[in-house]
Amino acid sequence: MTQRNERSFQGFHRADGSIGVRNHLLVLSIGGLTIPTARRIASSIRGALMVGFPYNAGSLLGDDRATWRRSIFRMPVHPNVGAVLLIGDNPVLAAEVAAEVARSGRPFAALTMDDCDHDAVTLTERGLRAAARLAMAISSDRRTPAPLSALCLGLECGRSDPSSGLVSNPLLGRVADRLVDAGGRAIIGETVEWLGAEHLLERRAATPAVAAAIRAAVRRREETAISHGLDLTGNNPGPTNIAAGLSSIEEKALGNVAKSGSRPIQGVLAYGEAAGAPGCWVMDAPAYASESLTGFTVAGAQLMLFTTGVGNSFVSALAPTLKVSANPVTCTKVGEQLDLDASRVFLGEEPPEAAADRLWQRMLEVANGAATWGEVLGEGDEVVARYGPAM
Numbered sequence: 154m155t156q157r158n159e160r161s162f163q164g165f166h167r168a169d170g171s172i173g174v175r176n177h178l179l180v181l182s183i184g185g186l187t188i189p190t191a192r193r194i195a196s197s198i199r200g201a202l203m204v205g206f207p208y209n210a211g212s213l214l215g216d217d218r219a220t221w222r223r224s225i226f227r228m229p230v231h232p233n234v235g236a237v238l239l240i241g242d243n244p245v246l247a248a249e250v251a252a253e254v255a256r257s258g259r260p261f262a263a264l265t266m267d268d269c270d271h272d273a274v275t276l277t278e279r280g281l282r283a284a285a286r287l288a289m290a291i292s293s294d295r296r297t298p299a300p301l302s303a304l305c306l307g308l309e310c311g312r313s314d315p316s317s318g319l320v321s322n323p324l325l326g327r328v329a330d331r332l333v334d335a336g337g338r339a340i341i342g343e344t345v346e347w348l349g350a351e352h353l354l355e356r357r358a359a360t361p362a363v364a365a366a367i368r369a370a371v372r373r374r375e376e377t378a379i380s381h382g383l384d385l386t387g388n389n390p391g392p393t394n395i396a397a398g399l400s401s402i403e404e405k406a407l408g409n410v411a412k413s414g415s416r417p418i419q420g421v422l423a424y425g426e427a428a429g430a431p432g433c434w435v436m437d438a439p440a441y442a443s444e445s446l447t448g449f450t451v452a453g454a455q456l457m458l459f460t461t462g463v464g465n466s467f468v469s470a471l472a473p474t475l476k477v478s479a480n481p482v483t484c485t486k487v488g489e490q491l492d493l494d495a496s497r498v499f500l501g502e503e504p505p506e507a508a509a510d511r512l513w514q515r516m517l518e519v520a521n522g523a524a525t526w527g528e529v530l531g532e533g534d535e536v537v538a539r540y541g542p543a544m
Contacts, residue, residue: 160335162520163296164303165235168258172303174455174520176235177202177471178288180280183225183250184209184242187266190273191240194280198288202470204228204535209243216540223425224451224537226250230257232455233471235291238284239263240276260290296522302336302431304520307449307457307472308412309342311442313390314397314462318408320479320498320505321460326414327509328458328516329433333416338428340452341413342438342445345374345389349403350410354435359417366421370437389440397463412460424538425451442467443536446474450535456520458512466490468527470535473519476526477512492525 164172178201182191188205195203206225213221229237229250237254241247244265251263262283269275308325310317329339347354351371358364378385390399399405419432425448428434438448446457446469457474459465464487468474478484479495488494493512497503519525527533 159301159517161298161300162304162517163522164299164520165232165294166297166299167232169230169256171230171232171453172299172455173232173234174304174473174522175233175471176291176294177233178236178238178284178291179204179229179231179234179471180238180240180284181229181250182206182240183246186242187240187273187276190276190280191238193277194238194240194284197281198284201284201288202533204470206537208539214541220424220538220540223423224447226253227425227427227451227453228471228535229254229261230259231450231471232453234259235294236260236287237262238280238287240265240280242266244268260287262287300336301332304332304456305338305340305428305452305454306332306516307340307342307446307452307454307469309442309446309449309457309459309474310409310412310461311459311465311467312393312397312461312463313399313405313408314394314480315399315408316479316483316496316499317460317462318399318404318411320495320508321462321477322408322411324477324479324495324498324505324509324512325412325458325460327505328414328513329412330414330416331509331513333414333431333433336431338431338434339414340422340428340434340436340449340454341410342436342448343409343440344370344435344437345378345385345440346402346406346409347371347435348375348385348406349401350406353407353410354413354418357413357415357418357433359419359432363418363420367418367435370421370435373437393463412458422452424448427452439538443534444538446472447535447537451537456516458516461490464490466527466530466532467534468525468532470533473525474527474533475512475516475519489526489530492519
């Protein structure tokens with residue numbers, strides 16, 4: 154890869170020390186009953202994003218409750234969030250989340266159904282006024298120089314085909330290595346898609362304990378599938394992957410782990426857990442793209458790189474998501490979904506290093522404010538993973 158002199162980007166510096174590549178007003182519904190109200194408010198405020206948590210704290214158990222709490226407290230203080238309007242149906246929870254946002258130094262407001270005599274119309278009216286004030290408050294925020302070491306990158310693949318493993322995912326690995334070398338962080342997930350290639354990740358583990366944690370995470374996923382009578386053949390890879398030419402979970406895994414590059418793996422993160430130090434990390438998380446990307450978002454990733462073989466429009470709401478494909482047919486058909494066309498590498502017409510350099514440059518442009526296709530088309534959403542029964 155051609156080495157250039159970019160050592161910084163223009164970002165939004167937060168009072169808590171984090172640095173964002175976007176300055177979103179987040180309208181966050183912290184309960185399912187107020188999602189429609191939050192949606193109405195966000196749709197009326199230019200540039201606002203809405204994320205909703207459909208579950209209630211009291212109904213979740215075990216790992217689900219831990220994941221939910223991690224997500225609901227970390228999402229409103231994501232580096233790409235400049236201000237937050239909290240909407241909810243639980244005054245106690247709203248106060249707890251509001252206190253976390255207050256500690257981050259972000260402008261915020263919190264409203265509940267209880268504050269409005271349980272009238273969604275009144276809640277909408279008050280929420281609109283509060284959101285408008287917040288949007289005005291952050292409109293004067295400006296980008297200033299920030300080091301590349303402040304960036305955290307989520308690495309994803311979805312609706313993969315052979316071009317993903319052969320070209321697109323290794324391109325992400327090159328970019329991940331470059332960011333790690335600059336002092337940043339890169340994260341891959343999709344644990345079940347390490348199966349059959351976990352030994353490659355173990356070899357790069359920074360310590361024996363990390364290697365053992367990688368092996369244990371894969372074994373847990375495999376044992377879960379077996380205990381529920383799930384045959385991964387036909388499920389992962391799924392029908393779309395199989396039709397596109399992937400024959401087995403091992404073949405898919407070899408492509409998946411290529412996204413992580415070649416640098417030492419610092420540790421295994423729980424779903425949504427932040428990477429505490431620079432370097433390459435792996436997240437023990439579901440393989441489905443919507444849940445996987447949200448795990449990276451909760452962990453604080455400001456940017457996502459997402460490869461696809463046959464096409465996949467899903468992107469993160471909070472973190473700009475650059476889509477990459479090397480399938481020549483896909484690049485022709487769904488150009489308005491793809492931020493980088495790597496098909497010339499697949500056809501032998503461009504060196505991988507040159508394509509990786511193009512991806513690096515495009516990633517920096519997006520970090521500096523350029524829009525992704527997903528942002529232009531409004532494709533973003535966040536989906537927090539669920540694992541077990543609810544009360």
